[in-house]
Amino acid sequence: MKAVNQDRVNNLLMGLAEFGKTEQGITRLAYSDEDRAAQNWLLAQVADLNLQVREDAVGNVFLRRVGEDDSLPAVATGSHLDTVIHGGMYDGMCGVVGALEALYMLKDVKLKRSVEVIIFRAEESSRFGFATIGSKLMTGNGSPESFSKAAKKGELSYIEALANWGCNPANYKEAIVKPNTYKSFSEIHIEQGKVLEETGKQVGIVHNIAAPTRFKIHIKGMADHSGATPMGFRKDALVSGAKLILAVEAAATAEKDNGTVGTVGVVDVEPSSINVVPGGVTLWVDVRGVNNESIGRTLEAIKAEAKAVAQSDGVVIMFEMLTADKPVALSEELAKKAEAICEAEGIDYLHMNSGAGHDAMHMAKLAPTTMIFIPCKEGISHNPAEFAKLEDVCRAIGVLAKLLEVEANE
Amino acid sequence: MKAVNQDRVNNLLMGLAEFGKTEQGITRLAYSDEDRAAQNWLLAQVADLNLQVREDAVGNVFLRRVGEDDSLPAVATGSHLDTVIHGGMYDGMCGVVGALEALYMLKDVKLKRSVEVIIFRAEESSRFGFATIGSKLMTGNGSPESFSKAAKKGELSYIEALANWGCNPANYKEAIVKPNTYKSFSEIHIEQGKVLEETGKQVGIVHNIAAPTRFKIHIKGMADHSGATPMGFRKDALVSGAKLILAVEAAATAEKDNGTVGTVGVVDVEPSSINVVPGGVTLWVDVRGVNNESIGRTLEAIKAEAKAVAQSDGVVIMFEMLTADKPVALSEELAKKAEAICEAEGIDYLHMNSGAGHDAMHMAKLAPTTMIFIPCKEGISHNPAEFAKLEDVCRAIGVLAKLLEVEANE
Known part of the structure; x- marks a missing residue:
């Protein structure tokens, strides 16, 4: 050779x-x-x-x-x-x-x-x-x-x-x-x-x-005028989205020792205008690991937080699974x-x-x-x-x- | 008539x-x-x-x-x-x-x-x-x-x-x-x-x-592979961005009684890929009110939180003022x-x-x-x-x- x-x-x-x-x-x-x-x-x-x-x-x-x-x-x-x-x-x-x-x-x-x-x-x-x-x-x-x-x-x-x-x-x-x-x-x-x-x-x-588990989180709030809608009267989908970005980070960090990671790589905002309270947000999430149970716990923690945020913020949150490889x-x-x-x-x-x-x-x-x-x-x-x-x-x-x-x- | x-x-x-x-x-x-x-x-x-x-x-x-x-x-x-x-x-x-x-x-x-x-x-x-x-x-x-x-x-x-x-x-x-x-x-x-x-x-x-005060918050972290970069080894600009989205909401809510509002309407993520830890994020922020002092306090609170996040997360955060009308x-x-x-x-x-x-x-x-x-x-x-x-x-x-x-x- x-x-x-x-x-x-x-x-x-x-x-x-x-x-x-x-x-x-x-x-x-x-x-x-x-x-x-x-x-x-x-x-x-x-x-x-x-x-x-x-x-x-x-x-x-x-x-x-x-x-x-x-x-x-x-x-x-x-x-x-x-x-x-x-x-x-x-x-x-x-x-x-x-x-x-x-x-x-x-x-x-x-x-x-x-x-x-x-x-x-x-x-x-x-x-x-x-x-x-x-x-x-x-x-x-x-x-x-x-x-x-x-x-x-x-x-x-x-x-x-x-x-x-x-x-x-x-x-x-x-x-x-x-x-x-x-x-x-x-x-x-x-x-x-x-x-x-x-x-x-x-x-x-x-x-x-x-293997990656990938999904989208769709958040539906209410688009409103950013100047004339007082705080407390809003359903700002991006504020709820921010809580879920941090929830993904926290859930994966809790499983760090099992080698699990979680990332929000893409954020789509609707309508994406500086003078409109965001009415809709989609987060693209990637969770991975070599330990199936750890991945499962991570997903459960994210879903639990989504449920809590939907209730506290009065927004609708839906999960769309893209891939769930083992x-x-x-x-x-x-x-x-x-x-x-x-x-x-x-x-x-x-x-x-x-x-x-x-x-x-x-x-x-x-x-x-x-x-x-x-x-x-x-x-x-x-x-x-x-x-x-x-x-x-x-x-x-x-x-x-x-x-x-x-x-x-x- | x-x-x-x-x-x-x-x-x-x-x-x-x-x-x-x-x-x-x-x-x-x-x-x-x-x-x-x-x-x-x-x-x-x-x-x-x-x-x-x-x-x-x-x-x-x-x-x-x-x-x-x-x-x-x-x-x-x-x-x-x-x-x-x-x-x-x-x-x-x-x-x-x-x-x-x-x-x-x-x-x-x-x-x-x-x-x-x-x-x-x-x-x-x-x-x-x-x-x-x-x-x-x-x-x-x-x-x-x-x-x-x-x-x-x-x-x-x-x-x-x-x-x-x-x-x-x-x-x-x-x-x-x-x-x-x-x-x-x-x-x-x-x-x-x-x-x-x-x-x-x-x-x-x-x-x-x-009148609106409008600015961009630029956050520079580190783009990394979303699967192979363990939690704790990341500088995820979107995680820092999420903290600042919530900081804008909190700062304006604290000034609610003075009629001040604060909104992040646009989020730009770089590179915006589901398998890459976000390396850069830009938030477009709109703060408004009829009380100049209240607007000032809101901006100061956002800046203080940005400073704290930059330190805790190891990211670089810069403000770019767009308009600051009275x-x-x-x-x-x-x-x-x-x-x-x-x-x-x-x-x-x-x-x-x-x-x-x-x-x-x-x-x-x-x-x-x-x-x-x-x-x-x-x-x-x-x-x-x-x-x-x-x-x-x-x-x-x-x-x-x-x-x-x-x-x-x-």
Whole structure:
């Protein structure tokens, strides 16, 4: 096996970072022109790998190095190219670039099974309000219609964006992966947390993935003139909303020791005018953890506070569930193989959990799955300041390449 | 003098309500196509009044009934045609329609002075974040540039909208009204509060107008991955923002007995994504009252809480002042004339304050000014449920017509 080529990895990461670049970071939303351009550019860069290229019915892309016996379940790896609004250059990209670099390293190595690099579409929820849409649809979870229900005002729904991409939304079931397609799935990703950095570990091997529960809280008060409506005569939906923003924070903080987190990321105010008491507010809430009971307690605490606020403020509060995924246990067996590689190479690894959701959650339904985490600076992610050292990225690629080799010859 | 024509008043109000009509109310923003179309339609309806029509350098429109001695300071009346987002059909329109109906009533009455109906542009702050822009510019207060600084993301600034309207923003000073142009100014308006309804009065005569102090609170925290950033490791600008929304509510409520109100009407979240801890929040705040000291205490309380939140949450909080108008005392003399008319007609009136700001605030710098308030249902305004009884509207028009007659022959 060839050594990892740091220059190529760096060039591919830097090159991808040009697509959707803005002064406040990279905005390369799923199914956007930037998403397409980044993918086309990347495919052109790795044309010398001579991979079979295939796009499925919902826009996921598969790059296949054909093995000696292409009829055997293939060894899969990959990640995503889309970013959040004002994101960084590592989240997703390390997993795609790392998978391709691993294929360069394995170019002259005999492999019994085929190896497939998957570029999952729409891993980030920034555009449609749902995460990991591509891998969900690959595993028969949801439909273009269900992913359209959180569409932001004035923007394309998922169904519309999918059609714009060139796919026929009605054919989405063709994207469902058949049993025994894959032998295993491994994904490189930056940690997006501070655990590796704080423990001084070089690589993380993931055994559980926290899953998001996402919902909207709709608050209906009464829009009134902001100057002529005395205090005490108002039903200000934003005041009630503020109490619930703090309730989400408090409920999650009470479950901090169980690793649960809660965030209100979006606030829609109606009518959103400086001289009108807000008549309606919608909060978009994300609660996550690896402990189902802790997540449940967090949700209950938020609902209890909503009930109390509805009573005290005289407003109507309704919950709209968007997703309620369960935490996912990954393959202990595949993780042990990765850890054995780390030990053989003298790499200081940590067996850990992932706080963020990943396409690997869904791939775990298709085949034994693991993730290889790269330390990232101060845990910063979904932010232009996102940073991982090139040597840390390449170390994880080395582990992946070995793991793919082991898997492909088993 | 002819009697008020209820049908004409009703037809003009109903006709105007068609411009910018939506399922959630009327949205006829200042300087919009709907604003223009409503004005053109109205001018066509009253063509038989044979008024001189003039537009000033910033889009205010003046409809003049020429008196016997046009060289004397004219008697002015009027209001505005723009609405908030999802507004009603009375705010502003009653003052314009009422002024025109008064001219119909006075059509065959000899008047020494000219009477001018003013259609003020951009009374509502919904589009540009500043209220009463037209009357401010008429009185040398502000500039197109200063009214552009609160421009909403992705929308036209005031300067751009003014140019679109056909005005040259550089010529804005030509709109400043010369001394002795007007003898007095009277404006009919719905109360936008519940005082007349609750006291059972038929008409309100206004002696003070509360003025808005408006500012933005900018909160800078740290954008982070919502799944991988533990509670306690965050600088969530929205959590800090929620505390300040409640601080505005609490500070104003503490000054309730002095008639002060405080509202956060707009929240901008950055990056506004369900999977990112908010890194930046801007709150748009409106504080009003008729008591300067009470307003001052409210602002101080909000600032003190902002300081405390900045310290406790580790975020940066900055205030950006937009407007800080002083409450305005109107003309006691002109109010007494209006009250004398009410007494002579057997109308049960109330001498009162206005919680809402009006163009009359600025006109008070040019000439003795008063306002005639119409009771409105439940005080609801800036809302499609805004409602005033036709008989109440027409009663106020009757008072205005008499007052204009008295003033024009003085």
